[in-house]
Amino acid sequence: MEKYFDVSYIWQTLPILLPFLKVTFMIAGLSILLGSFFGLFLAIAKLSNSKIARTLANGYTTIMRCTPSIVLLFLVYYGVPAVAENFGINLHDIDTAIFVVVTFTLQFAAIMSEVIRSSYGAIDKGQYEAAVSIGLTPFQAYRRIIFPQALVVALPNLGNSMIALLQEGALAYTIGLIDVVGKANLIIASNINAHALEIFIALAIIYWILSLIIEKVFSILEKFFSKGKKTLEST
């Protein structure tokens, strides 16, 4: 009876889908964590004096920006085990979640490196010089002077990148990961494609609410960190 649109179906599927958000969160969280690390290295390479490092880091970012996530996902999914096999390592049996994390780490690192680079560039060089001139070590200057200021600049971009990552993560179902989208597709398959629309709407609602939450959290964070900035400026 696929002609009937039944709103109650949306509410029925929500409780079934919600437990699978755990998987989505785990993937997103790990990718953000690892991607930020890797992105930091890329940003350092982009800001370094070495021309090779800069070219490599910029090239990497361009390549990542030009590749659809789904292509990267499959490239990692099929490519990494194939490469590993040449070295005699069997990766065919490991969890698909690992491939997903690898993919989105690679992608998030590229985005992150741009976020870090641009926010670092927004901070006046005089800040660092002033900090060093009053006797702070370079590390202290970065930690206490540059980082807090760069963070405020980076926050809106960071929020947007996280929302983007969460949404790209919806593609993980294509390589067989059972997250919210994967579970939704399983439900639809077991219903013989009936009520697919209602289930997709339920998914859309979940993602919409998630991104609204992220947006809200980041705007609160921004307000919180900017407050410190203002008091510093006024004194």
Add this chain to the structure above:
Amino acid sequence: MSEGLNYKFLIDTFFVALSGVPVALLVTIVSLLIAIPLAFSLALTRIYRVPFIQRLTQLYVSFVRGTPIIIQIFIVYSSVPLLLTALFKKYHINVDVYNIHPIWYAFIVFSFSTTAVLIEVFRSALSTVSKGQLEAAHSVGLTTFQAYRRIIIPQALVVALPNICTATINLIKATSLGYAMSLQEITLKAKVAANVGYNYVEAYLDIFIVYLILCSVVEYGFKLYEKHLRKYKLANA
């Protein structure tokens, strides 16, 4: 699969993937053509704070930003046929909905999502042009339309162009999801070719290269255009 890459397949499939480029570009261009005027007018409703439409636009942007494109595709692909069958039944139009070419769905989905992105791009670009520009244009006797066409838009375009470029690249990348609507574009074509001999690594390498070339060309084109626009701006300053 341990015998390494199948180079013959790699080269053959490259051209198969390449043959999907026109479809991907067609979807991109049509979606942009629909989205740009629509997004511009909706951005104006935000700027002029048109009471009800403004709210609606906000809601629309927030929805599109908040949901993955793949889910938008799913929703459109499963809802539009239902709506159309109901509509056709009501008016006794004898068209089989399930024979509609998937490219039409692609146009709907991608212009739907691109419009939302571009609304924000145009809004932020228009707000960088100071109000005095419009007032000055009015004071020398230009109509509002003329003022926008000759004064405001050229200035806003310079600001908006990098973001439009990003939106275009994202759109090209998003067309790879057309496979979910069985749209015969780059990804699906290469994937089908790979299904025969399980040469997935080669197929995806090809797709990867094709997108890389496509996006680099588009990015380069936008950079040239931006340079052109900036030059124009300097000459007038």
